[in-house]
Amino acid sequence: MRPRMEIGGRYNWRNQPERLIYLGKNWSGNGFWHQFSLVEDPETVWCEVLDSDLENFEETLTLSPTPSPVCKAQPAQRISPRQERKQRKAAKRAQQREGQ
Numbered sequence: 001m002r003p004r005m006e007i008g009g010r011y012n013w014r015n016q017p018e019r020l021i022y023l024g025k026n027w028s029g030n031g032f033w034h035q036f037s038l039v040e041d042p043e044t045v046w047c048e049v050l051d052s053d054l055e056n057f058e059e060t061l062t063l064s065p066t067p068s069p070v071c072k073a074q075p076a077q078r079i080s081p082r083q084e085r086k087q088r089k090a091a092k093r094a095q096q097r098e099g100q
Contacts, residue, residue, distance in 0.1 A: 010039065010060040019060050020046065028083055 001028045005011070020036040023045065028035065033048035 001075070005034065005057075011036065011057045011058050014056055014058050018046075039097065 005022050007022055009022045011020050011022055012018060013020075016056075019039040021039055021042050023037055025034050027033050028045070028048055031080040033050070034054060035045045036047050036049070036089045037044055
């Protein structure tokens with residue numbers, strides 16, 4: 001059974017050490033994905049998963065009774081397929097330049 005995901009809520013993959021913040025279900029490149037950031041870096045999307053993967057998450061238990069701070073991370077920027085292709089080409093060119 002998967003937990004009820006709340007934006008800003010803290011979760012982790014079962015039996016894994018990374019502690020994550022749920023950013024919501026957002027558009028990213030080729031569809032909508034559930035996005036998570038690391039607690040240590042809440043401004044960056046760390047992983048994206050499908051609906052079917054959510055059953056492998058559990059709510060992170062905290063030992064402290066203090067409330068969690070509100071997540072200030074912004075959802076991933078929505079871009080068009082054309083913009084995505086441009087970004088991929090630019091990244092590929094940059095990698096080729098670094099390799100020379």
